[in-house]
Amino acid sequence: MSEHSDQSVQGPRAPFVVAHRGASAERPEHTLAAYELALEEGADGVECDVRLTRDGHLVCVHDRTVDRTSSGSGLVSELTLAELKELDFGDGTPAGVLTLSELIGLVLDWRSRPTKLFIETKHPVRYGSLVENKVLAELQRFGIATPASAAHSRAVVMSFAATAVWRIRRAAPLLPTVLLGESSRYLGGSAATTVGATAVGPSVKTLRDHPDLVDKAAAAGRATYCWTVDEPDDIQLCADLGVSWVATNHPGRAKAVLANR
Numbered sequence: 001m002s003e004h005s006d007q008s009v010q011g012p013r014a015p016f017v018v019a020h021r022g023a024s025a026e027r028p029e030h031t032l033a034a035y036e037l038a039l040e041e042g043a044d045g046v047e048c049d050v051r052l053t054r055d056g057h058l059v060c061v062h063d064r065t066v067d068r069t070s071s072g073s074g075l076v077s078e079l080t081l082a083e084l085k086e087l088d089f090g091d092g093t094p095a096g097v098l099t100l101s102e103l104i105g106l107v108l109d110w111r112s113r114p115t116k117l118f119i120e121t122k123h124p125v126r127y128g129s130l131v132e133n134k135v136l137a138e139l140q141r142f143g144i145a146t147p148a149s150a151a152h153s154r155a156v157v158m159s160f161a162a163t164a165v166w167r168i169r170r171a172a173p174l175l176p177t178v179l180l181g182e183s184s185r186y187l188g189g190s191a192a193t194t195v196g197a198t199a200v201g202p203s204v205k206t207l208r209d210h211p212d213l214v215d216k217a218a219a220a221g222r223a224t225y226c227w228t229v230d231e232p233d234d235i236q237l238c239a240d241l242g243v244s245w246v247a248t249n250h251p252g253r254a255k256a257v258l259a260n261r
Helices: 032-040 081-085 100-109 130-141 162-171 184-188 190-195 204-209 213-219 232-241 251-259
Strands: 016-020 045-052 058-060 116-121 155-159 177-181 199-202 223-226 245-248
Touching: 016 032, 016 116, 016 251, 032 045, 032 100, 045 100, 045 130, 058 100, 058 130, 100 116, 100 130, 116 130, 130 155, 130 162, 155 162, 162 177, 162 190, 177 184, 177 190, 184 190, 184 199, 184 204, 184 213, 199 204, 199 213, 204 213, 204 232, 213 223, 232 245, 232 251, 245 251
Parallel strands: 016 045, 016 245, 045 116, 116 155, 155 177, 177 199, 199 223, 223 245
Antiparallel strands: 045 058
């Protein structure tokens, strides 16, 4: 059995439901309202993208700029946290941008059940490896950077950049990681092995075209994280194939589809 067969992302049953940027089909993405709704709907995990502000804070924003998702404009990397906090991100609150610290606190304080936090680092960015270093420092501050075992980790770090995954694996070997990608060749080949990813993350389109990816990943001791799975037929497909985690904008609906299987 591969050294990666630790069920670090997979767990005892599949698939688990991850709220992609929160319950983002019903609430503005990456807002406190979106994540609170996802947790209320029973999501097993929540996903966020993180970027660094000009003054070194990790914030939950997908795009390089805030133009699409907020009342402001400009590059995240050129704005301070204080400036980002003044913007309206669509949830009608004066809180401004959501920081990774605030999201970690929400997830860890959610007492009804343990929920995993899937953190995607974006690349290429001007700050390079500092993003992963800051993520690990923040997880360390909350006491979840070095779990007793990968299977019980409360955090998972993901990236489309193989170098980012490698940095996390090297610095925090028990922290689960996902190598994201669109190409079945990339995910099923040597890249995941080289960087030591504990899971691979194909898009649902890639999975439809290459359903054998799940078995190939399992044979190498890796779990599968599939994104972004919104249609009931695709949720069923992921369940039939044995996908470990499905990322969806509709966590409540995905839970209902799986419950009725």
